Amino acid sequence: MNEEIIIAGFGGQGVLSLGKILAYSGIMEGLEVSWFPSYGPEMRGGTANVTVILSDERISSPVLNVYDTAIIFNQQSLDKFEPKVKPGGLLIYDPNGITRHPERTDIDIYQIEATRTAANEFKNTKVLNMVALGGYLKVKPIVKMENVLKGLRKSLPERYHHLLPLNEQAIRRGMEIIKLYRKAEPVNA
Amino acid sequence: MAKVKHHNIPLDQIIKPENIVFKRTKLFTDNVLSYCPGCGHGVAHRLILEVLEEMGIADKTIGIAPVGCSVLAYEFMDIDMQEAAHGRAPALATGIKRTNPDKFVFAYQGDGDLAAIGTAETIHTANRGENITVIFINNGIYGMTGGQMAPTTIYGMKTSTTPYGRDPKQMGHPLKITEIVAQLPGTCYVTRQAVHTPALVRKAKKAIRKAFEYQKQNKGLSFVEIVSNCNSGWKMTPVQAVKWLEENMLPYYPLGDLKDIGLD
Amino acid sequence: MGEILLMKGNEALAEAIIRAGADAYFGYPITPQSEVMEYLAAAKPEERTGMVLLQAESELAAINMLYGAGATGKKVITSSSSPGISLMQEGISYMAGAEIPAVIVNVVRGGPGLGTIQPAQSDYFQATKGGGHGDYHLLVLAPNSVQEMADFVPLAFDLAFKYRNPVMILSDGLIGQMMEKVELFDPIPRWTDEYIREHHGSWATIGKTPDRERNIITSLDLVPERMEKHNLHLKEKYDQMEREEVRYEEISTEDAEYLFVAYGSSSRIAMKAVKLAREEGIKVGLLRPITLFPFPKKPLERLADQVKGILTVELSLGQMVEDVKLAVNCRIPVEHYGRVGGMIPTPEEVVEALKTKIINR
Numbered sequence: 001m002n003e004e005i006i007i008a009g010f011g012g013q014g015v016l017s018l019g020k021i022l023a024y025s026g027i028m029e030g031l032e033v034s035w036f037p038s039y040g041p042e043m044r045g046g047t048a049n050v051t052v053i054l055s056d057e058r059i060s061s062p063v064l065n066v067y068d069t070a071i072i073f074n075q076q077s078l079d080k081f082e083p084k085v086k087p088g089g090l091l092i093y094d095p096n097g098i099t100r101h102p103e104r105t106d107i108d109i110y111q112i113e114a115t116r117t118a119a120n121e122f123k124n125t126k127v128l129n130m131v132a133l134g135g136y137l138k139v140k141p142i143v144k145m146e147n148v149l150k151g152l153r154k155s156l157p158e159r160y161h162h163l164l165p166l167n168e169q170a171i172r173r174g175m176e177i178i179k180l181y182r183k184a185e186p187v188n189a
Numbered sequence: 190m191a192k193v194k195h196h197n198i199p200l201d202q203i204i205k206p207e208n209i210v211f212k213r214t215k216l217f218t219d220n221v222l223s224y225c226p227g228c229g230h231g232v233a234h235r236l237i238l239e240v241l242e243e244m245g246i247a248d249k250t251i252g253i254a255p256v257g258c259s260v261l262a263y264e265f266m267d268i269d270m271q272e273a274a275h276g277r278a279p280a281l282a283t284g285i286k287r288t289n290p291d292k293f294v295f296a297y298q299g300d301g302d303l304a305a306i307g308t309a310e311t312i313h314t315a316n317r318g319e320n321i322t323v324i325f326i327n328n329g330i331y332g333m334t335g336g337q338m339a340p341t342t343i344y345g346m347k348t349s350t351t352p353y354g355r356d357p358k359q360m361g362h363p364l365k366i367t368e369i370v371a372q373l374p375g376t377c378y379v380t381r382q383a384v385h386t387p388a389l390v391r392k393a394k395k396a397i398r399k400a401f402e403y404q405k406q407n408k409g410l411s412f413v414e415i416v417s418n419c420n421s422g423w424k425m426t427p428v429q430a431v432k433w434l435e436e437n438m439l440p441y442y443p444l445g446d447l448k449d450i451g452l453d
Numbered sequence: 454m455g456e457i458l459l460m461k462g463n464e465a466l467a468e469a470i471i472r473a474g475a476d477a478y479f480g481y482p483i484t485p486q487s488e489v490m491e492y493l494a495a496a497k498p499e500e501r502t503g504m505v506l507l508q509a510e511s512e513l514a515a516i517n518m519l520y521g522a523g524a525t526g527k528k529v530i531t532s533s534s535s536p537g538i539s540l541m542q543e544g545i546s547y548m549a550g551a552e553i554p555a556v557i558v559n560v561v562r563g564g565p566g567l568g569t570i571q572p573a574q575s576d577y578f579q580a581t582k583g584g585g586h587g588d589y590h591l592l593v594l595a596p597n598s599v600q601e602m603a604d605f606v607p608l609a610f611d612l613a614f615k616y617r618n619p620v621m622i623l624s625d626g627l628i629g630q631m632m633e634k635v636e637l638f639d640p641i642p643r644w645t646d647e648y649i650r651e652h653h654g655s656w657a658t659i660g661k662t663p664d665r666e667r668n669i670i671t672s673l674d675l676v677p678e679r680m681e682k683h684n685l686h687l688k689e690k691y692d693q694m695e696r697e698e699v700r701y702e703e704i705s706t707e708d709a710e711y712l713f714v715a716y717g718s719s720s721r722i723a724m725k726a727v728k729l730a731r732e733e734g735i736k737v738g739l740l741r742p743i744t745l746f747p748f749p750k751k752p753l754e755r756l757a758d759q760v761k762g763i764l765t766v767e768l769s770l771g772q773m774v775e776d777v778k779l780a781v782n783c784r785i786p787v788e789h790y791g792r793v794g795g796m797i798p799t800p801e802e803v804v805e806a807l808k809t810k811i812i813n814r
Contacts, residue, residue, distance in 0.1 A: 020459065020632065023459055023632060024459045027457060027459055027634050032633075032634060033459065033632075033633060033634055034631060034632070034633050035459070035631060035632035035633070036627065036630065036631040036632075037630060037631075039485060039570075039626070039630050059633070059721075060721055060722075060724030060725035060727075060728060060800075061721045061722040061724065061725035061726075061800050062627070062631050062633075062718075062721060063627065063718075063721075063722065063797045063799070064725075064799065064800070065799035065800065065801050065802075066801075154458075154459070155459075
C-alpha cells in the first residue's frame, strides 16, 4: 500500500491539521507516514497545502509531482492540483465557492459539502476538515476508524480533547454525505 | 657589603621576614608581563589576582581575556582562562556562568573590545543581569594595533587614525559606555576607577573586591571601569601620560561609583 | 526505545536535545528553524533536566555562549539557518582552533544573502570546507529523515567530544518542516560535575585546583613553530575522522549501471527517482553520504568501477559534485542536477536529468 495525497485550500481551513490527523492515523495503523507542508508567510491568508504519504514501505520523497489523491478546498488549489492527479486517481473537492468544476474524465471525482455541513449542521466551521476526512475514508478506507480516532486523540492538544466527540461526529457525517461527481471513464486499450 | 649610607644599617639586617611589607602576588605566573612600562594593565591584573586570592576563590574562577593588549592575559594569571574573539567576552562569560552558576566568572576587556566591536554583547549581557564581573580598561586608544582611535578617544585627541585630533563631526563622540551600563536594571554595581597613584590603586582594589562580592551574592552584573594610560599609544613618557590622563581623561570620565545597589 | 510520535524534524531535534543530556541551548530565532527554540521553551527543559535555554541577542552572541560553556566541558548546542550560520562563522573558527566540542545545527534555506526561507542545500561548501577563516573542518552529519534529526543529536555530541571539535548537523527546510514517524531514544542523563572533572578535566576550564596546571582555552599562538604544530595536530584529527567516521547508505547499488549521489532531502527525492527509473528498466542506484565531512570517497571509488556514470542531485548549483568528481578522479562521467532558490526537483525531473545528462549524453 502506498497512498500519496495532496490536501490544499485556504490557510485557516484546517488543511495542515487534516493532514496531520491522517498521518497520525496512519502511524496507529502501523504504516510509515510523511507530512510536508507549504510553509512561510505566503500561508497567512493565502493558500496552504500539505503532502501526506501513507505506505507500508519506507517512504522516499516527501515531495511529489503527481498524487493518488487530491483533497481540495478552494478554486486556486483545484486549478493547481487537478492536473497533478495520477490517471485513475481520486479527486475530492468541496464545491463551496467553486465556479470552475473539475473537467478531467480519467479520474474519480467526488464532491463533499464540507464547509456547508460544518456550518449548518455542526455550527462550527472548524470541523469542515473532519467532514472531508470522513468522506475520503469512505471512498478509500485505508485506515480503520478506531485508528483514526486514536490519531485524532494524538493530534489534538489535550486542552481540546473535549472536542473529540464533535470531531468524530463530523468524520462520520462526512462518510454519509460524500457523493460521486463523475467516475473515471474506462481506458480504451 | 653594600650599606644604606644615611643609617649605616647593613642590608642583611633589613632583608628579614618581619620587615616584609610587599610580596609578589601569588596568582601571577612566572611569565614576564608583556605590557609597556607605565601601563595600567599590570596593576589591574595584580588587583584582580589579589582579590581572588584574598577571597579564596581562585580555584572556582574562570577568567576571559579579550583581543587587544591584554589578549595574552592568560599567560600571566595562574587560573583557568579562556581567550575570546574580539568583543565577545561577555557572551563567553554568559555561557560559562549559565552552565556553571557556582563558579566566579570575569571578563577583562579594553575599550575597543567592550565599547566598539562588542557593544551589543556588553549591553545585552548587562541587561540580562548575568552574575559576572566585567573589568573594563579604558585608555582611549587601540594599543595593540598601534594607537588607532577608540570609541572612548576624547575630543581632539590625536591617534594614528585621527592624526589631526578626534573631530566629533566626522568621528562622533567619545562613548560613555559605563554611564549607559549603569542605567540598565541588570547591573548591581557600576564604578569608574583609576590606577595611576597609590591611593587610587587602593581604591580600585576595593572596587574590584566589591564587584566580586556582588557576584558572590548573585546580584547581577558588576562593572569596574579603570581609566588608564597608554603612554606608548599616546606617544608620551609615563610621567607625561599620567599628567595628561588627569588633565584630559578624568574631566570627561570622572571617577567614582555610578551605581551601587548595596550588598546584603 | 521510547514512544512513537509524529513530529516535525525541528521538533524531533529539539526533543532530542533535551533527551541527549545537553547542558545548554543558546540560539536566535530564524526561519525555517524557529520551532526548535519554541519547542524547547514550551518543554521546560530547566525542570526536566536542568538544561539551560537562552535566547541570545544575536547568532554572534549565541555561538560565543557555546564557546564559553563548551570550554567548561558542558554539552552545548545551537541551531540556526543559513544567514545566521554565516554570522556564527567567526565563533566556529575560534572553536575549531581552540578545540571546543559543540553541536551546531544548520537548517539550510536558499541564499545568497537573505535569499529565501524555502529549503536549499547551498551551504555545502561552507559546512564541509571550514566555513570561517583558517585550516579546519567540522565533522558534518546530514540527516535525511525526522528520525535521523533526533538520532544524530546524541551521535553529534559523542563525536564532538571524541574529537574535541565542533560538529555540524546539516539539515534543510524540508527535513526541518516535514513530519514523520519518530521513535525517540530514552533520555540520557546530563553529566555530573564529577564526570566532567574526571573525563574532561585535563582541558576544560572548570577552575584551577592546586593539583594541576591551569587550563587555557585559546586559538592564539604567536610563535610560528608552535602554531604550525597546533595546525598539524588539528590535521591529525581530521585524518582520523576520515579513517573512522565515514558514514553512508547504499540503495539498489548491487546491480546498478548508473548512480545517483545525494544527501539529506535530495536523497529522499533521489530514492523515489531510483524507483521510477527502475520501473522503466534503468538500473540506477543511490549512494547517500551521511557524513559530508569526512566524505565517503572509498565507496565512490569502488562504485566508479561498476557504474557508467554518476548524477549528483543537490538543491544547489553544484557543490557536492566537486567532492564526487575528486573521489571518482575523472574515470567516469559525473554530472550535477539541481534546483535552487527554494525550488525542489520532482523525482520525475531527476529521472529525466539522468537520461539527458548521463545515459544519452
